[in-house]
Amino acid sequence: MSVRTQSSEQSAEAAHRAGFACFVGRPNAGKSTLTNALVGKKVAITSNRPQTTRHTVRGIVHRPEAQLILVDTPGLHKPRTLLGERLNDVVRATWAEVDVIGFCLPADQKIGPGDRFIAKELAGIKRTPKIAIVTKTDLVDSKALAEQLIAVDQMARELGFEWQEIVPVSAVGDQQVALLADLLVPLLPEGPALYPEGDLTDEPEQVMVAELIREAALEGVRDELPHSIAVVVEEMLPREDRRADRPLVDIHANIYIERPSQKGIIIGPKGKRLKDVGVKSRQQIEALLGTPVFLDLHVKVAKDWQRDPKQLRRLGF
Secondary structure, rough: OOOOOOOOOOOOOOOOEEEEEEOOOOOOOOHHHHHHEEEOOOOOOOOOOOOOOOOOOEEEEEEEOEEEEEOOOOOOOOOHHHHHHHHHHHHHHOOOOOOOEEEEEEEHHHHHHHHHHHHHHHHHOOOOEEEEEEOOHHHHHHHHHHHHHHHHHHHHHHHHOOOEEEEEEEEOEOOOHHHHHHHHHHOOOEOOOOOOHHHHOOOOHHHHHHHHHOOOHOOOOOOOOHHHHHEEEHHHEEEEOOOOOOOEEEEEEEEEEEEEEHHHHHHHHHHHHHHHHHHHHHHHHHHOOOOEEEEEEEEEEOHHHHHHHHHHHHOOO
């Protein structure tokens, strides 16, 4: 078992490399936080609610010798709805196309059935190199971390495969994040950069804006709501007749929930929650777009959209 820590020797790579890596793991294993830490800017939404990532967000890490494109997939899980099945299909399709897979397992949680379910799927993917990433190391002491590293190694052996590397990281504490990139790069194919210098993601801005609104809407809502929220940006246009030095972007977006009873939860007493969602997401959107924004939010009911193929398509799944 080769566990990497910062003192490991770096191999000097002469040729430029470029390729795709994807992080997998059960929901809330720290995949989005890790993507953001590697890219150095927020490109994937993070939340302490499971199942927040629905789109394949690509974060792009630029280095002089390489370009690492990170594909952030939804958490793979046993599906209970049509949406759940679609999300799992997205994950498997992504695994088939990337150059390296990083499996995220939190240091502070024992390996469970969800992790084994994913590891078993990974065991069936023969050609793609797999790295185990033990995340959230800032939450445990060194003894617990050592036990987790051994357990992760053991799990792969039991399933008949071996990790290329096992790397403990803390994205929040910025520990070993650069080392992780050092280990991913040599596993990429040689080739020129695939995206222009300076690009951090290939997500359309409208999708990212919708995700930022959804992230703000998820905060503080009751546990039954995370799966029920979808956001669609209906319109995003620069306001006309503005001076060049005082631009303003008008954004009209709908927050969809599944049942009329959920409307009150999102809007809150006297509209306070919805107003908070607007304020919080507007700040993030303005930082993303680099321009002031007028944000117009409406809450709408799309009955049982997670189970309805027509609605899923309309909401972008």
